[in-house]
Amino acid sequence: MQLVLAFLPLALADLPVHCLRHQLTGRWNFFLGPASPQRSSCGHQQPDDPWRQPLVELAGAAPERREVELQEPNVAVSGSSKGSWTMIYDEAFEVKLGGLSFLAFSKFELLQAEGVSKNVSRCGQTQLGWYRDEKGENWGCFYARKLGEDAAVATPNRARSGADDGSQAAREPLDATYHSAFAATLNLIQDFWQAKAYDRFVNLTLRELNAMAGIFRPARPRQAEVGRAGSAPVSFLQSRRTRSRALPESWDWRNVSGVSFLDPVIDQGSCGSCYMVATTHMLAARYRIKHRSPDFPGFSFSFPLFCSEYNQGCDGGYAFLAARWASDVGLVPKDCGDTASDATGGSCALHCDLQKLQRSWKAANHHYVGGYYGASSEEQMLRELVEDGPLVVSFEPQSDLMYYSGGVYSSSPHGRSDWEPVDHAVLLVGYGLERGRKYWLLQNSWGTDWGEEGFIRMARGVDESGVESIAEAADVLEEPRPSATLLQLAASL
Ligand SMILES: *[C@@H]1O[C@H](CO)[C@@H](O)[C@H](O)[C@H]1NC(C)=O
Ligand SMILES: *[C@@H]1O[C@H](CO)[C@@H](O)[C@H](O)[C@H]1NC(C)=O
Ligand SMILES: *[C@@H]1O[C@H](CO)[C@@H](O)[C@H](O)[C@H]1NC(C)=O
DSSP: OOOOOOOOOOOOOOSSOOOOHHHHOEEEEEEEOOOBSSOOOTTOOSSOOTTSOOOGGGGOSSOEEEEEEEETTTEEEETTEEEEEEEETTTEEEEEETTEEEEEEEEEEEEEETTEEEEEEEEEEEOSEEEEETTSOOEEEEEEEESSSOTTOOEEOOOBOSSSOSOGGGGSEEOHHHHHHHHHHHHHHOSSEEEOOOGGGTTEEHHHHHHTTTOOOBOOOOSOOOOOOSSOOOOHHHHTSOTTSOOOSOEETTOBTTBOOSOOOOBOTTSOOHHHHHHHHHHHHHHHHHTTOTTOOOBOSHHHHHHOTTSOGGGOOOHHHHHHHHHHTOBOBHHHHOOOTTOTTOOSOOOSOGGGOSOEEEEEEEEETTSSTTOOOHHHHHHHHHHHOOEEEEEOOOGGGGGEEEEEEOOOOOOOOSOOOOOEEEEEEEEEEETTEEEEEEEOSBOTTSTBTTEEEEEOSSOGGGTTSOOEEEEEEEESSOOHHHHHHHHHO
């Protein structure tokens, strides 16, 4: 029996684009369309559809040009104003400069050459993106082009994993015997965590397991990539903290003096919504913590899942973008939006009258821990977790993860560059120490019969499966009435 299995009923890697920070640093022209008090989807679908990207002409007839320089690791400069920027994983960037906040996907397209079609990334260009001012009073569309570089240079896209090579083997169902043997082997070769075979994965083919969320697992590029900035600058996060205060030895937002601040574990089914479930659960937990109201019912994840132009719905997305959309547009209560958690065919809808709500909420201060993508550390994650509440973390599960049923999970260690593959987002809710092994406590969205009642403890401090590479967070603002952008969206449904 061959104990090799690639597996992926998850979804982060969604857009067919792969750009790294060092490919984006340099001088750019930003072309801004007119600003308006009305927020625009800038021609994107809800949710975004990779193959129906709007034309840059939509930015406007005579866009205003601004020169912007993106410097390592996170400084943006335009004329005399200085701001910041971050990659959003390998697919987009956000730039905050001169009172405006810009967001755009890197450009990608399907090329036809000699009868063969392939996806290529053009990292020196963007798709049509969005900008807004700090107060959210003016909104517009923009696109960007890097200077001094042949715009036609295409970098090869990240390729599909070798695990499903299209062979016959990938099409044969993996039965209960296969899974039991796999789990038994895992229990033989290590004793840090316990493995078991789950019925839900029986009789699916390797291809089906890979395709459950309709995505491809990105291959790990191992070409020389620029290393991460040696010592991260002190971020805006650290500066407002009392860095000397000692952290508790362990933490668990499920039980702080007997009180839980979390939403229950849900099952995302075959919809690749992990990033949205984790983001709305993070925001709800942080609201409960800040307002000391553990009974707060929480926010709808279906509403942003199917309405946000910054993510691809059940095909995947990123917590950073989910939080930015919740900051640009707003959040609605759980019962205003939620349909069955695995409703893959859902559409953008609201099931309540916003005008009747006594309160309204939106996200604020969405950020990567450390200040930008690639700068997070265990210490900063611990501090933000204890002081502000849960964070969204992502990791690249190894095939053995689907057998996890308890203990402190670890797989083989790997190196770190200015980009790390991650496929799956979960909610970081605590940490601790067991038999001398430090762990993170994570809430998964594969139902309560998986792992430790829906949770997993994963090795901490060693960037296990990339779990310390992309920690994201945001806070919640409460307001007396829904924002104009939310009312405008509701009116359009
Ligand atoms: C290009 O990417 C899309 C979306 O990831 C995928 O469906 C399609 O098969 C890819 N095409 C090729 C030729 O790789
Ligand atoms: C898997 O397929 C076999 C043979 O078709 C069947 O007997 C078994 O009940 C199936 N198991 C599950 C969990 O679906
Ligand atoms: C919650 O934590 C307290 C200690 O702070 C412990 O006594 C109690 O058993 C815990 N409750 C649960 C449900 O784990």
